[in-house]
Amino acid sequence: MIEYPLLKKNATIGVTAPSSGVEPELHDMFKQACTRMREKGYQVECGKTVWTQIKAKSASAEKRAAEFNKMIQDENIDMIIPPWGGELLMEILSKLDFTSIPAKWILGYSDTSVLLLSITLKTGIATAHGTNLVDLRGDYSDKTTAMWENVLSAEDGDSIIQYSSEKFQKEWDHENPSPHVFHLTEETVWKTVSDEDVLVKGRLLGGCIDVIRHLIGTPYGNVRDFQKNTISGEPILWYFENCDMPTTDLKRTLIQMKLAGWFDNCTGIMFGRSSANYSVEGYHVQDVYRELESELNVPIIYDVDCGHVPPQMTFVNGAYAKVKVDNGNGRVEQWLLS
Incomplete structure (x- = not known):
């Protein structure tokens, strides 16, 4: 629990x-x-x-x-x-x-x-x-x-609802500091690979994919044991954000996660906005997302409010969540359920 x-x-x-x-x-x-x-x-x-x-x-x-x-x-x-x-x-x-x-x-x-x-x-x-x-x-x-x-x-036992931001920050402007810290200038749009509205549920887990991938195979990244013994076999809803990996490195990482069983009994994956996701020889991040959705047969949501391109929501690792994407808008409800 x-x-x-x-x-x-x-x-x-x-x-x-x-x-x-x-x-x-x-x-x-x-x-x-x-x-x-x-x-x-x-x-x-x-x-x-x-x-x-x-x-x-x-x-x-x-x-x-x-x-x-x-x-x-x-x-x-x-x-x-x-x-x-x-x-x-x-x-x-x-x-x-x-x-x-x-x-x-x-x-x-x-x-x-x-x-x-x-x-x-x-x-x-x-x-x-x-x-x-x-x-x-x-x-x-x-x-x-x-x-x-x-x-x-x-x-x-409480539930908390968060909504996607109205605007996000494309780049820092330290010469003109904002009273809000961030310079929110670009319209936020949550996207899905299917280009359709999506509703997914599961126990939240995730983080910065560049670094949490290194937990795989260590005593600190035993997702299977956590899923079996801590959340009684409930499905996992993953969220990731990419700090600075090119698309090929991101794809290798996702393959490793899949082979390690991290995506067993997974209901969906959310990816945060990223200033990285550098394309390699015409291989774009949207290609990675499409392939992943096809391989796992779960919804892939991207450009969510998470990570190094602010602002970002607060995701609770272990909480039960219901995430809805409707016409580019995101709604995340988290229940603090044991």
């Missing part, structure tokens, strides 16, 4: 960097995010790893794991939000104490999704794929991103 944490009012947020920390020249930007959270009534406790970054990581694997273990077990810290993702979170998995992880929300995306998915698969504790802390530094928050609080403050 799935265990759901609960975000309390005036909660204390622990900020640790299990992947990348914040370079000195970006400290002020990150401090803005901490200030905004305090203005919203949260307490914020930052670990030492947040403020350092060398050789593609915030600190050694030992230091990162020790700080995470300490924060997750600290009774005075209610939830954990890393500053952002990075590259080498995989280094710390073998050093984490999965037997002592209590039910606290962990929120983030990108490389953080390695931590999120492995915790849900190993422990049955729900985790939240959504905004990074640094993206909450604006004076305001767009409606899609802001839903993280509604989702994480829902109680066991």
